[in-house]
Amino acid sequence: HENELKTILGPAHGKDKYIGNEFAGVVTGLAWTQVGGDILYIETSLTKGKGKLTLTGSLGDVMKESAVLAHQYLKANAELINVDSSLFDRWDTHVHVPEGATPKDGPSAGITMLTAMASVFTQRKVKKNLAMTGEITLRGAVLPVGGIKEKILAAKRANIKEIILCEQNKKDIDDIKPSYLKGLKFHYVKTMDQVLKIALLKEKVKSPKIID
Amino acid sequence: HENELKTILGPAHGKDKYIGNEFAGVVTGLAWTQVGGDILYIETSLTKGKGKLTLTGSLGDVMKESAVLAHQYLKANAELINVDSSLFDRWDTHVHVPEGATPKDGPSAGITMLTAMASVFTQRKVKKNLAMTGEITLRGAVLPVGGIKEKILAAKRANIKEIILCEQNKKDIDDIKPSYLKGLKFHYVKTMDQVLKIALLKEKVKSPKIID
Amino acid sequence: HENELKTILGPAHGKDKYIGNEFAGVVTGLAWTQVGGDILYIETSLTKGKGKLTLTGSLGDVMKESAVLAHQYLKANAELINVDSSLFDRWDTHVHVPEGATPKDGPSAGITMLTAMASVFTQRKVKKNLAMTGEITLRGAVLPVGGIKEKILAAKRANIKEIILCEQNKKDIDDIKPSYLKGLKFHYVKTMDQVLKIALLKEKVKSPKIID
Amino acid sequence: HENELKTILGPAHGKDKYIGNEFAGVVTGLAWTQVGGDILYIETSLTKGKGKLTLTGSLGDVMKESAVLAHQYLKANAELINVDSSLFDRWDTHVHVPEGATPKDGPSAGITMLTAMASVFTQRKVKKNLAMTGEITLRGAVLPVGGIKEKILAAKRANIKEIILCEQNKKDIDDIKPSYLKGLKFHYVKTMDQVLKIALLKEKVKSPKIID
Amino acid sequence: HENELKTILGPAHGKDKYIGNEFAGVVTGLAWTQVGGDILYIETSLTKGKGKLTLTGSLGDVMKESAVLAHQYLKANAELINVDSSLFDRWDTHVHVPEGATPKDGPSAGITMLTAMASVFTQRKVKKNLAMTGEITLRGAVLPVGGIKEKILAAKRANIKEIILCEQNKKDIDDIKPSYLKGLKFHYVKTMDQVLKIALLKEKVKSPKIID
Amino acid sequence: HENELKTILGPAHGKDKYIGNEFAGVVTGLAWTQVGGDILYIETSLTKGKGKLTLTGSLGDVMKESAVLAHQYLKANAELINVDSSLFDRWDTHVHVPEGATPKDGPSAGITMLTAMASVFTQRKVKKNLAMTGEITLRGAVLPVGGIKEKILAAKRANIKEIILCEQNKKDIDDIKPSYLKGLKFHYVKTMDQVLKIALLKEKVKSPKIID
């Protein structure tokens, strides 16, 4: 009388398509997987609280540390997005990365997490058809990441038009056959504030949440 | 003098039958197991507290994250169910999934958890003979899940009449022999608010608990 | 000079005998072990505090979750035992299951834990010569459990006269040779409030502790 | 340049001798080890605090739970030792079992821990040349333990004159050659309050600490 | 329908170049890896808080303890950097070591962490083209570390001009072919305050953050 | 593009020399390692706080428990060092044992930790050229430890002149060739207060920190 059935309430994987920019706090990143590149979404949401950071989406330790870095950097440099740094203590930040059953790890979603948090705290729109990949640091530098070729191809398939990369990843783009890059515009950056200047529009999302 | 007997106070598994909709906070989900589909219940309960979320029922990490997502989404979008978001800080939410000894995992109970929490905070009835399966996100989208065929057959056996699925799961239904689907009505959704509109009745349960 | 002696301060196992009903918060359960059934005691005790739940007795994760469920269910449904739900926040509850060195697991002590907590919070006596086994849920249903034959034989040996079981376990009793059941009265239940109605006497224990 | 030397600051084991009863909170227990029985000391100490229980001495999980049980039982039954139960919330209790490098486990130090805590909270002396072994429960019963023969021989070697045992361990004493028992007096108990009546003297230790 | 793709958002490693001294709280250390030496950055950042220390960058336990030591030493000896020790309770300190996906461990970044924290709390500039390596203690001594030759070569490649080492590491320098050392100036130290005297300039960084 | 280099920032081991007694809270202990004895330093430091105890230096569980014991014993017996026991709640104590990358374990640093904490709370000097080794208990007894011969030889090499040992370790000294012991004075102790009487001078360190 002890049969242990493991009940699986599992996922159905698939390549994703760009979903638009109507939501504050949702930004498109680029991922490398064993079966090729894909886009992914960094989703953020705020609720009143005491500054807690909640991370879901089967994130590995390095990816969790990226979220901590992004949160801490924005809090320490809140003037970059014209908000009061105390907001970070009065709102809880939740970061989720669909699809929840797929384990994810690595530092390359750093600039995507940074942008998503900047967008949700300001309720400003993210530039349309934009994706990005790059590691972040605590001093504000953007570091290069791997898997560029697969990521770029996936971005194109997903209807992305502009991509932010670390300047040191330019050489990886130069190695890709130019025909593959048609229709894509690249932004090469050195610093995290450059990312925010490119990615965050002045315009707020429709019916913005009041964050104060 | 050291014989270590492991005392087992174990379960007796079986296929479940639909149990009606008299309870607030109890919603029927669909599960895939190694021996076929089954229905399962997401049970939620509120007690006065400080917003803690307690999860029982031998839930795996991905399934626990689904509950965190559902709780956080409703708190950040409390207007969807016409409650004050501060309720989520003044009531502790307990989510249990019977049977307690069966390990369960995966993201597909997401919309079931969302509906269960929406029902318990509003004390509104859930539509009768309804079951559902779908992954949730923080931006409000519903994602497709696997095991659809087995889940549908189990739903029928259990006396379910209506099923909510992600629009991207329609192709899985189209692959099932139509005679198997007789008596079932499908609701294909894209967003989490569509789920709540279909699943939550205006009517409150009998002797609703006062949640304020 | 490094001899590591493991000092064992170990137990002496044995089959237990029913011990009477003089204590509030102590209820007789039924267990299945690799060497046959046995009775066991769920012991509970209250001390002034902040609502903490302490669990001892080498309990496995599923059994710990049973205790959480029982505690949460009673708190959310305190009117069932005519106490104020705030008691659950002002008293710490300790649940112990002797013998402390024997690992125990499984959901079948659920109704025993529920009854023990109900008794300790009300200081009402538990019915004499009564034992029970059944899984609990958050919606108040009692679920069937395994090992019924071994448990019943152990109950009889231990001088138990009445047994509470889930209605769905009646078929297991019907499979037992009737002569084995002589002298035993069975209560088949569907819901957790039925358990409490049968098990909890109106009468308080001698010198009840004041719980307010 | 990476040689990892493990620096060992290790113990020198040996059979212990009874050390007298001058300290409040120090009680002699009996242990079974792979190389025979031994006595051991349960040492307790109080410092002003918030009711925390600290456990040191390489204690295993079952032994730690014994300490939790003893602490909780005394708090819930503070009238047994004529102290106010709130003392348990205003003093931190530290339990240590020398020798610190020897792993120890099992429930049989239960009554020794109970007596040690009762002595430290009352500052009453423990009876001279007394040792004890027995498992405790939350309902106040004392349960039998194993390894009795080895424990008794060790007690004698260590100059113990009186021993408290569970009544159900009497049969183990009856199996020992009477000549081995010469000079030993046995107290067989059923309940934890019997242990305290035998073990705790009215007399306080010299220069008692003021616990209020 | 259960294919578990691990999504990797991975790094692109490379030898680092010295980046200048414009940031408060960023100091250049020296690392030994299986493929030779490298420089690395200890980055620190402050946000208003309660004195929490957050560590990111895939740091091992020994390296985390270095950060705890540095933080505690400066707090206990705040007069060394002319700040009030209560600052350490009113500001949260974040220490990050890029690149985030590379596991790092060992005690040799101790003096680098000390200097980085001293710089961020004072907002004073760190000496230009300076790198350092050395273990720290709680009594203020600097201890020698390994991998000196590889570290020195890496420092030179990275455009470092001055290096702080423990006096006991002088013998390692003496073993290196002098031509390799051309253009490098060495500072041999015994104590942590000597490190700070050499490394921290009087001058503050441009637009210093106000830390009070 | 996924090469995981483990960055090692490692130590350079060596035999230590006695460093003098100028620091409050720093005491010389004796260690046994697989390649012979060595001296080591227990370093302690105080910062204003809430009585937290922080332990660094790659300490194993038994050694961590020694620190807890020493801290708790001094707090419960603060009169031994003429300080108010509330100091232990108003100051955080940090204990570090260099070298940080070397794993250390065992109970024999107990008296060294006790003396280091006593010195840092009183700011009294520790006797010059003194080392010690011995396990501590909660009742104030000192227990014998192993590795005495190796420890003594290391002490002599390191310029130690006096050594505190447990009385029960005298037999280990008696086994050592007398010529090896020339120039060493031994103090055999039974209790922890004897250790403090021998080790702690009346004189305070230069520029003592004010601990109140």
Ligand SMILES: [Ca+2]
């Ligand atoms: Ca995808």
Ligand SMILES: [Ca+2]
């Ligand atoms: Ca990305």
Ligand SMILES: [Ca+2]
């Ligand atoms: Ca089922």
Ligand SMILES: [Ca+2]
């Ligand atoms: Ca479902």
Ligand SMILES: [Ca+2]
């Ligand atoms: Ca038994």
Ligand SMILES: [Ca+2]
């Ligand atoms: Ca039971």
Ligand SMILES: [Ca+2]
């Ligand atoms: Ca011993």
Ligand SMILES: [Ca+2]
């Ligand atoms: Ca004992």
Ligand SMILES: [Ca+2]
């Ligand atoms: Ca590098």
Ligand SMILES: [Ca+2]
């Ligand atoms: Ca370094």
Ligand SMILES: [Ca+2]
């Ligand atoms: Ca050494």
Ligand SMILES: [Ca+2]
């Ligand atoms: Ca020592």
